[in-house]
Amino acid sequence: xxxxxxxxxxxxxxxxxxxxxxxLRIWVMEPPSEGRANAAALLALAAYLGIPRSRLRIVRGxxxxxxxxxVR
Numbered sequence: 001x002x003x004x005x006x007x008x009x010x011x012x013x014x015x016x017x018x019x020x021x022x023x024l025r026i027w028v029m030e031p032p033s034e035g036r037a038n039a040a041a042l043l044a045l046a047a048y049l050g051i052p053r054s055r056l057r058i059v060r061g062x063x064x065x066x067x068x069x070x071v072r
Contacts, residue, residue, distance in 0.1 A: 009037035016048040
């Protein structure tokens, strides 16, 4: 299964919400440098879905705020 997500780095708190289009929006407190925001977004998404982090992988958009994540 693949999920379309939007990551918003340097937020005041980490949270996950679904927008009107069905895309998941993930706010993370980490900066986008060195993949820190991506790592935090995957951890938040795993917690939201109730699955281990190891089952998630970014398949498109690693350098963009719009990403596609594969759930294995």
